[in-house]
Amino acid sequence: MELDLTMLPDYLRQRHAEIGVFESETKLRIEEIGDGNLNTVYRVSDAVNPKRSIVLKHAPPYIKILGPEYPLSIERLTYESRALDIYNQFASGTVPELYDFDAENATIAMEDLRDAQVLRADLIAGRVDTTIAEQIGRFMGAVHSHTYVENLDSTTAQHYRQQFANTTMQSITADYVFTFPYTEHETNFWTPGLKPDVQRLQADTDFLQQAEDLKQIFLTAQQAVIHGDLHTGSVLVQNNTAKVIDAEFAFYGPVGFDLGLYWANYLLSYFSHQDTVSVQSALKAAIAETWHTYTLEFRTVDETLKERTLQRIFHEAVGFAGLEMLRRLVGAAHVKDIEGITDVSRKLRVERAALQFGLTLVKQHQSLRDMPVILAMLF
Numbered sequence: 001m002e003l004d005l006t007m008l009p010d011y012l013r014q015r016h017a018e019i020g021v022f023e024s025e026t027k028l029r030i031e032e033i034g035d036g037n038l039n040t041v042y043r044v045s046d047a048v049n050p051k052r053s054i055v056l057k058h059a060p061p062y063i064k065i066l067g068p069e070y071p072l073s074i075e076r077l078t079y080e081s082r083a084l085d086i087y088n089q090f091a092s093g094t095v096p097e098l099y100d101f102d103a104e105n106a107t108i109a110m111e112d113l114r115d116a117q118v119l120r121a122d123l124i125a126g127r128v129d130t131t132i133a134e135q136i137g138r139f140m141g142a143v144h145s146h147t148y149v150e151n152l153d154s155t156t157a158q159h160y161r162q163q164f165a166n167t168t169m170q171s172i173t174a175d176y177v178f179t180f181p182y183t184e185h186e187t188n189f190w191t192p193g194l195k196p197d198v199q200r201l202q203a204d205t206d207f208l209q210q211a212e213d214l215k216q217i218f219l220t221a222q223q224a225v226i227h228g229d230l231h232t233g234s235v236l237v238q239n240n241t242a243k244v245i246d247a248e249f250a251f252y253g254p255v256g257f258d259l260g261l262y263w264a265n266y267l268l269s270y271f272s273h274q275d276t277v278s279v280q281s282a283l284k285a286a287i288a289e290t291w292h293t294y295t296l297e298f299r300t301v302d303e304t305l306k307e308r309t310l311q312r313i314f315h316e317a318v319g320f321a322g323l324e325m326l327r328r329l330v331g332a333a334h335v336k337d338i339e340g341i342t343d344v345s346r347k348l349r350v351e352r353a354a355l356q357f358g359l360t361l362v363k364q365h366q367s368l369r370d371m372p373v374i375l376a377m378l379f
Contacts, residue, residue, distance in 0.1 A: 003040075008030050009028060012030075021052070022054075029050065030043070038063055041058075055109070058105075059074045059077045066187070073168045077101070080250065084110075086225055087244065090143050090146040095247075096113055096245065117236065119235040119236070120336060120337065123269040124269070124340065128279060129240060129286075136230075138297045140227075140262075143225060144225075147224040150305075151300060165252070176331060177331075180327075181326060181331035182202050190351075192344075193348050194330070194348060194351055197352055204359070207359060207363055210319065211323060214362070221253060224253075226250065226257055227244065228250050229246060230262050231265040232266065256316030257317075259290070259294065260320025260323075263287055263317065263321045264324035264325045265324070266287050267357065268337050272350055284378060287371070292371075314370070315365055318364075319366075322360070325354055329358070330355075360377070
């Protein structure tokens with residue numbers, strides 16, 4: 001069933017016992033919120049007592065941003081519900097509370113963090129809190145190491161592989177991050193004036209080979225449970241506390257992908273603030289803090305192998321970060337940090353600088369040895 005605003009009142013009355021927040025006779029107020037690419041998100045509140053509310057997330061059988069001509073399995077919320085269970089097990093308090101998951105109708109009812117704000121909005125406004133970066137680094141380090149294949153017995157590892165065999169969503173990411181932006185594809189778009197840069201990118205054989213190599217790692221490296229879409233739009237912040245949302249892309253894959261996406265979106269924010277040195281300095285500190293905290297939190301059964309494991313994760317994360325930056329500039333899904341720049345000439349300067357940096361990360365990801373080296377490359 002595809003739920004819309006007209007159908008939701010009846011659905012909620014039928015589901016009130018499972019959700020456990022409202023009574024069947026409660027008069028409800030329902031509004032659509034959020035700006036996600038895949039799903040519809042609603043706030044459902046008691047009309048008499050608005051503070052009594054939930055968030056209802058629904059997966060239509062297609063990609064919301066592209067429309068019904070782009071069908072997509074509703075099973076994506078099954079993987080999100082499983083991810084929420086994992087997060088609560090290994091990183092308690094880092095995600096909204098889950099009230100109900102209805103697989104048949106592809107809906108999740110969860111805690112309404114109504115006073116929280118998307119991290120991306122804070123960064124656009126120049127508000128950079130390194131404690132948020134620290135919390136996300138700890139979240140990734142805890143979840144990754146507790147589900148890391150080399151830390152598990154074979155039975156547990158196989159269980160995670162089966163529970164998070166999210167191949168449909170993994171395939172979408174492979175296309176939209178690693179392939180489509182660097183080909184002639186109908187979903188690509190960019191700022192007028194950037195076309196020569198895009199043409200050079202799409203003709204760069206060294207880059208294309210590196211992108212293909214990273215794509216194969218993304219598709220085949222079964223390392224741990226990863227979020228799969230961890231960017232600054234997937235984090236809510238309130239009172240110096242971070243909550244991770246939107247885990248429908250979760251699968252058993254390369255842990256560097258989570259790190260790379262998160263760094264890339266901080267880096268895109270960095271370039272968008274090219275005229276504000278203080279904000280750029282804070283963003284660099286936040287990126288460094290994420291990796292520092294991650295390295296402290298990440299555990300290996302054999303600690304003598306930890307340094308070598310982290311080095312491999314770092315190299316892969318750097319490459320993934322570069323590709324995420326590039327696809328956010330020329331692919332189907334751009335970021336408000338840059339799309340919100342109204343001065344076209346300034347926007348082009350930002351995009352060219354970000355594109356060049358992302359390209360460098362991809363082409364040199366195997367030789368860039370640590371975070372200070374990468375941050376020193378920023379100007």
